[in-house]
Amino acid sequence: xxxxxxxxxxxxxxxxxxxxxxxxxxxxxxxxxxxxxxxxxxxxxxxxxxxxxxxxxxxxxxxxxxxxxxxxxxxxxxxxxxxxxxxxxxxxxxxxxxxxx
Numbered sequence: 001x002x003x004x005x006x007x008x009x010x011x012x013x014x015x016x017x018x019x020x021x022x023x024x025x026x027x028x029x030x031x032x033x034x035x036x037x038x039x040x041x042x043x044x045x046x047x048x049x050x051x052x053x054x055x056x057x058x059x060x061x062x063x064x065x066x067x068x069x070x071x072x073x074x075x076x077x078x079x080x081x082x083x084x085x086x087x088x089x090x091x092x093x094x095x096x097x098x099x100x101x
Contacts, residue, residue, distance in 0.1 A: 002047050003095050005035040005078070006064060007054035012086075016078075019088025020095075031092070041067065048073050050095050055080040074098045 003020070007013040013035040024031040036044050038060055041051070051068050053061055058077045065075050076098050082090035 001030065001049050001095070001099060002032045003034075003050045003052060003092075004041070004044055004048055005033070005052050005054060006038050006041055006057065006060070007035060008057050009037055013054055016083065016086050016088055016091060019086055020092045021088070023089040023092045026089075027092075029092075029096075033092075038064070045071060045073065050098055051075045052091065052095060053077045055083050074101070 005013045005017060017033050017035045020033045021031070024033065034044070038057060041064065045068065048068070048071075051064060051073055053064060053075065055078055061075070061077055068075055076094065078091055079094060082094070
């Protein structure tokens with residue numbers, strides 16, 4: 001599973017990526033998880049399964065959906081509480097549920 005977190009600059013999101021990777025390891029789940037600013041999204045679509053949008057850039061959801069959903073990539077906005085508390089396990093679970101829809 002390849003997950004991309006989209007944010008404005010990537011600072012706080014990089015901490016969430018580390019927590020998500022740790023949660024994936026605990027579940028013995030093979031997951032490639034990265035974070036990029038929205039401006040780099042178009043360069044990061046290869047093999048992507050899921051795009052999770054940081055709550056601070058939720059206004060970009062429509063634009064991102066139009067860009068990636070035609071490629072079969074699933075999109076959601078990260079739960080703002082899980083994001084704010086850097087709960088990697090909860091955000092990973094959000095991604096897994098989205099993938100299984």
